[in-house]
Amino acid sequence: MSNTLVLFVRASVVTAIVVAANADQPSVSPDSFSFTLDGVASRDVLAGWKRKHSKLAPPAEPDCWVPRYAESLAELERADFVTYRSETLDLAAQRETFPDADAWIQFVTFANNSQRDSGIIADVYPLDTVLRLDGDGPIVLRYAKGSHNEQTDFQPMEASLVAGKPLTFSPYGGRSSDGFLPFFNLSTAHSGYIIGIAWTGQWKATFEAIDERSVRVTAGMERARFRLAPKEAARTPGVLALRWEGRDWLAGQNQLRRFLLRHFTPRLSGAPVVPPIAASPNGYVSFNDVTQANLIDCVERVASHAFPVDTFWLDAGWNAGGFPLGMGNPEPDAARFPNGLKPVSDAAHARGLKYLQWFEPERVMPGTWLDTQHPEWLLKPAGLPPELAYHEKDGFRLLDLGNDDARAWITSKISSQVSAYGVDVYRHDFNLFPLYYWRNDEPEDRQGIREIRYIEGLYDFFDTLRRDHPDLVIDNCASGGRRLDLEMLRRCVFLWRTDNCWDPIAEQCMTHALSLWLPVHGVGAVSVNPYEFRSGLGSSFTMALDYRSENPAFWEQATARVNELKRVREFFSKDYYPLSPYTTAEDAWIAWQFHDPEKDAGLVQAFRRGKAPDATLHLRLRGLGEGATYTLTNLDTSADESIAGGRLMAEGFGIRIDEAPGSAVIVYARGRGRN
Known part of the structure; x- marks a missing residue:
C-alpha cells in the first residue's frame, strides 16, 4: 500500500501528515504531499528543515488545534503529528487514522514563526502521491456530477485512466459539490481507493495514470499562492484515502x-442524528406570506x-x-410576527x-440592515461568468466570515436566536457563488488567503453553535446539495439534496445516484x-402538503404514506445496490436495493415510469446469504413470498406494476414471517 497524505491548518498551528503503508510505522515523507516555496519544490525545501514526529496526547482544549468539531477526546487519540521547521516557516502534518476502515485523513498547516514575511508558498497539494493498485482489469475512475439544480444532479460518471491523459x-x-461531488473511487476489478476532499471551498483533484497499475493523485486548493505575515498561519484542504x-x-x-456513517455523521447522545420527518406549510403558503397566525394554524x-x-x-x-x-x-418581519417567532415554536x-x-446568514442584499450598517464586513463579486452577472448588477454581497468582527457578530446573533426562538433544527442555506467574491481584488502574493480565512470562519461558526447548543441539529443547505464535503458532513446533516425538486424522475435518479456515495440524504414530497x-x-423527508384539507381520505392516505416511510427508513443508511441502470428516460424502469447485513433484511424500490411498455421487471438482489431463505413482502398487496438467497442473487425475482407510472416497495428478511 502506497503512502497518502492530507493537509490541515488551524489558527496559528502548522500541521501536515503523511499516511504510511504500515500504520504501525508512521512515516511522514515529503514524497506524499507537495508545494513550492519561492519556486523551489517542497522535496528540496524540506530536505534542509528540522523534522520531528510525535504522538499527540489529547489536549485540555482540543479545538485549539483540531480542524473540526470533536465529539470526544477519544477521537483525538488517533492523531499523529510530524512537524518541519525552518528559520521562517513551520509545516505541521496531522494524520488521523481509522483502522476499522483501513482509512486515513491528513491535514497540513503552514505557520510563519518569524518576524518577517515568508516567501511565496504556492501549488499546495496536501495529497500528491502515486497509488499502486492491485488486481486485474483497467484502472477506472468513478465519480459523480454535483448539484446544479438539474434533473441529472449527482449523475454517475466513469472514465478509464490512460497514461498521458490526466483528468482534473x-x-x-466555490461551493464544494456544485458541478462535481468531492468523492472518487479509483479502482481495478476487485480493489481500489476512495479519495475524498475535506474542504468547503474551491478544491482541485487530478488523477494521472503512470502505468497500468499506478496512478498519481494530487488534491488541494485550486489556487494557492501566498505569503504569510509574521505569526500568521494558514490551513489547506484535508484529503481522505480509504483502501477497499x-x-x-x-x-x-x-x-x-x-465509514461516513460511523465517522462523518453528526451524533447526539452517542448515536448518529436521525433526520426529521417534517411538515412544511409551503404546500399552500408561499415563503413571503407566512405569518404567526397561519403557521400556528x-x-x-x-x-x-x-x-x-x-x-x-x-x-x-x-x-x-x-x-x-x-x-x-x-x-423577523414585525408586521407578520408581532411577537417574534417564539409563539410558533411554542405551538410546535x-x-x-x-x-x-x-436561516441564510452569509448572503446580504442591497438596502438591508447589514448592507447599510456594516458595509466594511461585506465582500463584492467580480469576474463573474455571464450567467452570474446579475450578482454584480443587483448588488449582491457576501458576509465575510474571515473577518473576525463579522464572524463574531453573526455567530453571537444566530446563537442567541436559536435560544430565543426555541430552535431544534437549525437550517443553514447559502445561495451565492463565493469564489467570485473571494478572488475579487486579491493581491498577487495573497491568492487563496481570503478563501482560507472564510472557510476557517465557516467551520468556527458551526463548531461554536454546536458548543453553545449541544443538542442542536444543523442542516446544511446550499441551493440544495452544493456543500457536500467531508468537513460539512462531520458537522451537519443535509435535508435538501437539490433545488430541482418534486419531479419524480429527478428524485428517483438522485436517490439512485447519490446513494452510491452518501448514506444519509433525502428530500420529500408535495403529493x-x-x-x-x-x-x-430517504433518510430525511419533508412534506409540503395542503394541510387545510378536510377530506378524511386525504389524511388517511397521507398518514399511510408516512407510516410506510417509517417502516422502511432504517434501511436507507445501510448497504446500497443499484438494481437497474441509471436513466432519466420516461420509457424505462429504475430500481435499487438497500440491505442491512447485520439484520440480513432490506428494502427494494422499483418504479415503472409513464412510458415504460413492460409491466414486469426482473431483479437480482445482492448481499444475501446463499443458503438462507428470505421472505419478501409487497407493501401494496401484503403478499409474502419465500425465496432462497442463492436464487434471489443468481436468478432474481419478478416485480409487476400494472400502472404507468407506478411504484412498488418490497421489504424482505431472512427466515419466514413478515418483516
Missing part, C-alpha cells in the same frame, strides 16, 4: 457509506389529525423584507413536534400519490 476536477463557483477490497467496485462504495391542523411527523419546518421568508430581498435583515413544542427554522411520494423517500 474542480467545483463550480471486494467483489466489485460497489464494495468500495458501501465501505465508504459505512398549520401546526394545529397537522396535530389535530394525528399526522405522524416529528418536526414542523419553517423555511425562508420570515425575516423583514422576505426572501430573497431581505437577506441581511436578521429580525406543545404538540410534541420539534421546530426547524431556516400523497404513491408514485410521487415514494420517489422522494
Whole structure:
C-alpha cells in the first residue's frame, strides 16, 4: 500500500501528515504531499528543515488545534503529528487514522514563526502521491456530477485512466459539490481507493495514470499562492484515502457509506442524528406570506389529525423584507410576527413536534440592515461568468466570515436566536457563488488567503453553535446539495439534496445516484400519490402538503404514506445496490436495493415510469446469504413470498406494476414471517 497524505491548518498551528503503508510505522515523507516555496519544490525545501514526529496526547482544549468539531477526546487519540521547521516557516502534518476502515485523513498547516514575511508558498497539494493498485482489469475512475439544480444532479460518471491523459476536477463557483461531488473511487476489478476532499471551498483533484497499475493523485486548493505575515498561519484542504477490497467496485462504495456513517455523521447522545420527518406549510403558503397566525394554524391542523411527523419546518421568508430581498435583515418581519417567532415554536413544542427554522446568514442584499450598517464586513463579486452577472448588477454581497468582527457578530446573533426562538433544527442555506467574491481584488502574493480565512470562519461558526447548543441539529443547505464535503458532513446533516425538486424522475435518479456515495440524504414530497411520494423517500423527508384539507381520505392516505416511510427508513443508511441502470428516460424502469447485513433484511424500490411498455421487471438482489431463505413482502398487496438467497442473487425475482407510472416497495428478511 502506497503512502497518502492530507493537509490541515488551524489558527496559528502548522500541521501536515503523511499516511504510511504500515500504520504501525508512521512515516511522514515529503514524497506524499507537495508545494513550492519561492519556486523551489517542497522535496528540496524540506530536505534542509528540522523534522520531528510525535504522538499527540489529547489536549485540555482540543479545538485549539483540531480542524473540526470533536465529539470526544477519544477521537483525538488517533492523531499523529510530524512537524518541519525552518528559520521562517513551520509545516505541521496531522494524520488521523481509522483502522476499522483501513482509512486515513491528513491535514497540513503552514505557520510563519518569524518576524518577517515568508516567501511565496504556492501549488499546495496536501495529497500528491502515486497509488499502486492491485488486481486485474483497467484502472477506472468513478465519480459523480454535483448539484446544479438539474434533473441529472449527482449523475454517475466513469472514465478509464490512460497514461498521458490526466483528468482534473474542480467545483463550480466555490461551493464544494456544485458541478462535481468531492468523492472518487479509483479502482481495478476487485480493489481500489476512495479519495475524498475535506474542504468547503474551491478544491482541485487530478488523477494521472503512470502505468497500468499506478496512478498519481494530487488534491488541494485550486489556487494557492501566498505569503504569510509574521505569526500568521494558514490551513489547506484535508484529503481522505480509504483502501477497499471486494467483489466489485460497489464494495468500495458501501465501505465508504459505512465509514461516513460511523465517522462523518453528526451524533447526539452517542448515536448518529436521525433526520426529521417534517411538515412544511409551503404546500399552500408561499415563503413571503407566512405569518404567526397561519403557521400556528398549520401546526394545529397537522396535530389535530394525528399526522405522524416529528418536526414542523419553517423555511425562508420570515425575516423583514422576505426572501430573497431581505437577506441581511436578521429580525423577523414585525408586521407578520408581532411577537417574534417564539409563539410558533411554542405551538410546535406543545404538540410534541420539534421546530426547524431556516436561516441564510452569509448572503446580504442591497438596502438591508447589514448592507447599510456594516458595509466594511461585506465582500463584492467580480469576474463573474455571464450567467452570474446579475450578482454584480443587483448588488449582491457576501458576509465575510474571515473577518473576525463579522464572524463574531453573526455567530453571537444566530446563537442567541436559536435560544430565543426555541430552535431544534437549525437550517443553514447559502445561495451565492463565493469564489467570485473571494478572488475579487486579491493581491498577487495573497491568492487563496481570503478563501482560507472564510472557510476557517465557516467551520468556527458551526463548531461554536454546536458548543453553545449541544443538542442542536444543523442542516446544511446550499441551493440544495452544493456543500457536500467531508468537513460539512462531520458537522451537519443535509435535508435538501437539490433545488430541482418534486419531479419524480429527478428524485428517483438522485436517490439512485447519490446513494452510491452518501448514506444519509433525502428530500420529500408535495403529493400523497404513491408514485410521487415514494420517489422522494430517504433518510430525511419533508412534506409540503395542503394541510387545510378536510377530506378524511386525504389524511388517511397521507398518514399511510408516512407510516410506510417509517417502516422502511432504517434501511436507507445501510448497504446500497443499484438494481437497474441509471436513466432519466420516461420509457424505462429504475430500481435499487438497500440491505442491512447485520439484520440480513432490506428494502427494494422499483418504479415503472409513464412510458415504460413492460409491466414486469426482473431483479437480482445482492448481499444475501446463499443458503438462507428470505421472505419478501409487497407493501401494496401484503403478499409474502419465500425465496432462497442463492436464487434471489443468481436468478432474481419478478416485480409487476400494472400502472404507468407506478411504484412498488418490497421489504424482505431472512427466515419466514413478515418483516
